[in-house]
Amino acid sequence: MPKTDKLNRFLFTALSLYLIVLMLRHPALSLEYASTGLNLWLTKMVPTLLPFMILSGIMIRMDLTESFVTLLHPLLHRLYGTSKNGSYTVIMGFLCGFPMGARIVGELYESGRLSREESSKLLYFCNNIGPIYFLSYVVPVLAIERPLLPFLIMYGIPMLYGLVLFRVLPLFRRRSTPSHTNLLNAPNISDTANTSGTYKKTVRMPLLSAIDTSVISGLIGIAKLGGYMVFFNLLNIVFAPFHNVNSNLLGLYRCILEITSGIDYSGHSLYYAILILLPFGGFSCIAQTYSMISRTDLSVRTYVFHKIIQTALTALCYFALIL
DSSP states (O other): OOHHHHHHHHHHHHHHHHHHHHHHHOHHHHHHHHHHHHHHIIIIIHHHHHHHHHHHHHHHHTTOHHHHTTTTHHHHHHHHOOOHHHHHHHHHHHHHOTTHHHHHHHHHHHTTSSOHHHHHHHHHHSOOOOHHHIIIIIHHHHTOSOOHHHHHHHHHHHHHHHHIIIIIHHHHHHHHSOOSSOTTTSOOTTTSOOOOSSSOOOOOOOHHHHHHHHHHHHHHHHHHHHHHHHHHHHGGGGGTTOTTOOHHHHHHHHHHHOHHHHHHHHGGGGHHHHHHHTTTOHHHHHHHHHHHHTTSOOOHHHHHHHHHHHHHHHHHHHHHHHO
């Protein structure tokens, strides 16, 4: 066994033992953290995400996604060069929020309706904090009096980032890789049948079968997210033995761990730090994203890399405003 694997096994074993000791030493506190995660899941995630999971699942299984974007696809295709299913992912990903963007990408790629290349690019910029969550939770808790600018930064950066991924980077690749193919007449990968992925396109389901399958899939998906919420909130117990930890550092740790409980704990005291961390979403959101794409060969590590870049760009925007 490689030394790095041995080290990782040792560290994870030590952390697990440490957590078990803390849970036994502070049962009331561990119950409080676990209950917080469960309550956030039940009151925030279930009512806001489960309906979208079921509805989107029905549309994908009935092969209705392309007709759904008939009006907006010409604009999105002109901007990003996406296929119709790619345009559907952009719309639903930005409207629904974490981790629906990743779930839709995973389902469409798995069913053969998106190519691997397009799926990867969409995953990197379409999986963000939802506008309903931002306006109904973040804005009141942070007491943001003028939410328009933070709103534009929150969603403008990933939209521009998508343009870089779909339009700018391919231009550099074409220039650095000469080809005898006439690029003006070459077929756009987004307009061709998206069967270049690993998966074969599934058969269109009838309505009742699509509803039944989507409900079961949605319940399983939302239950997994609940487990992540409970687990990552429980990790707040790590600093229980240390009573002199700075409250802002503890709040920052909570935000990085699980953004919702971190916002609830810190409130306005970490105003700019929270706004900067929103694109990252916290380790809980990363784990949830992995859960949504775990049946595919899409890379969660590369996803995290692109999220860090977008978080850094967000930080630069706010530093420019502050200075």
